Amino acid sequence: MSGDGDGAGEQSRTLHVAMLARVEGEASMRVLVEAGQVTDVELRIFEPPRFFEALLRGRAYTEPPDITARICGICPVAYQMSACQAIEDACGVTVPEPLQHLRRLLYCGEWIESHALHIYLLHAPDFLGYESAIELARDRRDVVERGLALKKAGNAIMSTIGGRAVHPVNVRVGGFYRLPTAEELNGLRATLTRALRDALATVELVAGFEFPDLEHDFTYLSLRPAAGYPIEAGQVVTSSGLAFGAAEFDAHVSEEHVAHSHALHARLDGAGPYLVGPLARYSLNSAALTPLAAEAAAAAGLGPVCRNPFRSIIVRAVEVTCACEEALRIIGEWEGASAPSVPVEPRAGTGYGVTEAPRGLLYHRYQLAADGTITGARIVPPTSQNQIGIEHDLRSFVQARLDLPTDELTRQCEQAIRNYDPCISCATHFLDLTVEHREPGSRAHRQPGSGAHP
Amino acid sequence: MTGPVLVIGVGQRDRGDDAVGPAIAQRAAGLLPAGVTVLERAEPAALIDTWAGAALVVVTDAVRSGGQPGTVHILHACHGPLPLGTGAGSTHGLGLAEVIELGRALGRLPPDLVVVGVEAGQFRLGEPMSPAVASSVELAARAVAEVVSTG
Numbered sequence: 391m392s393g394d395g396d397g398a399g400e401q402s403r404t405l406h407v408a409m410l411a412r413v414e415g416e417a418s419m420r421v422l423v424e425a426g427q428v429t430d431v432e433l434r435i436f437e438p439p440r441f442f443e444a445l446l447r448g449r450a451y452t453e454p455p456d457i458t459a460r461i462c463g464i465c466p467v468a469y470q471m472s473a474c475q476a477i478e479d480a481c482g483v484t485v486p487e488p489l490q491h492l493r494r495l496l497y498c499g500e501w502i503e504s505h506a507l508h509i510y511l512l513h514a515p516d517f518l519g520y521e522s523a524i525e526l527a528r529d530r531r532d533v534v535e536r537g538l539a540l541k542k543a544g545n546a547i548m549s550t551i552g553g554r555a556v557h558p559v560n561v562r563v564g565g566f567y568r569l570p571t572a573e574e575l576n577g578l579r580a581t582l583t584r585a586l587r588d589a590l591a592t593v594e595l596v597a598g599f600e601f602p603d604l605e606h607d608f609t610y611l612s613l614r615p616a617a618g619y620p621i622e623a624g625q626v627v628t629s630s631g632l633a634f635g636a637a638e639f640d641a642h643v644s645e646e647h648v649a650h651s652h653a654l655h656a657r658l659d660g661a662g663p664y665l666v667g668p669l670a671r672y673s674l675n676s677a678a679l680t681p682l683a684a685e686a687a688a689a690a691g692l693g694p695v696c697r698n699p700f701r702s703i704i705v706r707a708v709e710v711t712c713a714c715e716e717a718l719r720i721i722g723e724w725e726g727a728s729a730p731s732v733p734v735e736p737r738a739g740t741g742y743g744v745t746e747a748p749r750g751l752l753y754h755r756y757q758l759a760a761d762g763t764i765t766g767a768r769i770v771p772p773t774s775q776n777q778i779g780i781e782h783d784l785r786s787f788v789q790a791r792l793d794l795p796t797d798e799l800t801r802q803c804e805q806a807i808r809n810y811d812p813c814i815s816c817a818t819h820f821l822d823l824t825v826e827h828r829e830p831g832s833r834a835h836r837q838p839g840s841g842a843h844p
Numbered sequence: 845m846t847g848p849v850l851v852i853g854v855g856q857r858d859r860g861d862d863a864v865g866p867a868i869a870q871r872a873a874g875l876l877p878a879g880v881t882v883l884e885r886a887e888p889a890a891l892i893d894t895w896a897g898a899a900l901v902v903v904t905d906a907v908r909s910g911g912q913p914g915t916v917h918i919l920h921a922c923h924g925p926l927p928l929g930t931g932a933g934s935t936h937g938l939g940l941a942e943v944i945e946l947g948r949a950l951g952r953l954p955p956d957l958v959v960v961g962v963e964a965g966q967f968r969l970g971e972p973m974s975p976a977v978a979s980s981v982e983l984a985a986r987a988v989a990e991v992v993s994t995g
Contacts, residue, residue: 441858441970445970460858463886464887512938522942523938525949527946527949527950528949531949534949534950535950
């Protein structure tokens with residue numbers, strides 16, 4: 391992290407927010423300050439799903455689970471699950487219950503892995519006042535080791551069910567290529583029992599952090615299944631009272647191009663911004679949490695609805711607990727399946743899939759020709775749905791902190807953006823933050839971020 | 845060298861020069877003696893667990909240090925921090941340099957860890973590797989083989 395300029399007295403300052411490191415120019419944040427008021431916040435993100443939508447056209451209906459898994463190194467299972475669901479929907483196939491349970495189990499692995507990475511290696515250092523997980527590890531080795539152990543437990547599920555921890559290769563339209571043996575599943579029990587203990591300790595740890603006083607009133611949107619906490623299935627519901635199936639997503643959510651961004655901005659029924667992700671899932675489904683997760687949430691003081699984005703770290707820890715309990719339940723109840731997959735014959739039509747990626751709802755839609763060739767694809771990732779919300783959050787957040795020195799403002803902005811765990815691979819890599827100050831009647835002084843947009 | 849030897853290619857194949865890590869590992873596989881495990885990882889944070897128990901680990905990755913694209917860097921990570929900032933060229937939450945430092949802080953680096961990197965020019969989605977970077981794959985793969993044979 392670095393800052394140019396020395397703070398409040400100057401006309402313009404540029405903050406390089408290296409929160410996600412690596413490839414510069416793919417994301418930046420610009421804050422416009424006029425006469426001491428933040429008048430605009432623009433988050434610019436480059437969005438790979440558009441590239442993949444084009445790549446998918448002309449490919450076979452069996453290919454989306456493999457191709458879309460490449461969009462994100464952190465949440466490949468989410469892409470695979472939404473893709474499978476959408477293709478199966480287009481072909482009129484419902485996979486049998488045991489295979490659905492196995493999909494939920496695999497997805498639990500990804501939640502544990504992704505949330506543990508975010509909580510311990512990216513977000514906790516912010517709250518504990520460390521520059522990064524490296525400094526945290528030097529002082530609090532036990533804390534970082536616990537995070538890595540949790541992450542490893544998630545990886546163990548993904549390797550066992552998915553065939554590989556990164557980019558699982560065992561997932562196919564109609565189910566899996568191979569079923570895990572009962573022995574393999576039972577082999578996960580000890581790891582997951584330890585992980586559950588670690589998850590509960592995580593809730594306790596993060597509940598003790600200090601949280602800035604910030605609440606938002608955005609509409610929340612998530613899945614809600616007939617029973618249980620939403621992961622791999624369910625109806626779309628909102629805090630404004632809507633409830634609809636995946637096929638109606640397009641009718642309710644419109645995406646619009648905004649000049650400053652490569653990403654499309656999603657709006658719900660043409661109204662204001664909405665949010666997806668842990669806060670939305672929790673607030674719309676807290677009554678459906680697993681027993682220990684519910685207990686931990688109550689002990690952490692979460693209440694049935696959570697509207698402070700900084701407390702999302704507690705919700706993530708509660709969700710890790712929930713995923714560990716669910717994984718143990720599914721393994722405990724596993725009685726095998728008659729076949730690793732069911733046949734899926736192509737037919738002309740459109741199919742829709744929605745699942746809950748760790749960062750929020752992920753929507754896929756595919757149009758198929760009669761022979762199964764993909765003629766159209768649409769992918770709406772969680773981060774682009776949250777983009778307007780992040781901008782709104784940052785607007786009030788920056789306004790209240792304009793007198794901070796550049797470095798400190800940058801650090802706090804990083805922490806605030808991390809509340810949304812923006813998908814590192816599928817939405818943003820390197821964030822240049824430009825704060826532009828304009829005085830009334832003067833010309834703008836602007837120092838844009840250093841990145842060139844592709 | 846006694847004990848398991850691992851070669852890990854880090855990077856995303858769809859992202860321009862970020863594909864160089866996996867490409868080097870794949871090419872090196874044909875040059876390495878039997879018994880050396882060659883893996884591919886898209887996410888560096890997974891490395892700390894991946895290399896547990898290995899005696900020698902060679903990680904291949906795209907690198908950004910401001911040098912000429914295609915330049916091959918051979919970096920020994922066990923002697924101290926890599927001379928790389930957070931600009932090292934992989935596309936994920938924690939970069940390779942950060943993961944190595946995290947491993948060091950936790951006492952979880954393998955006894956011998958070498959990074960064979962190729963200076964990258966661009967990470968554009970859907971682009972092939974830059975010609976200068978692609979033409980360095982062979983040289984880098986030979987460097988990996990040499991590290992393994994002399995390790």
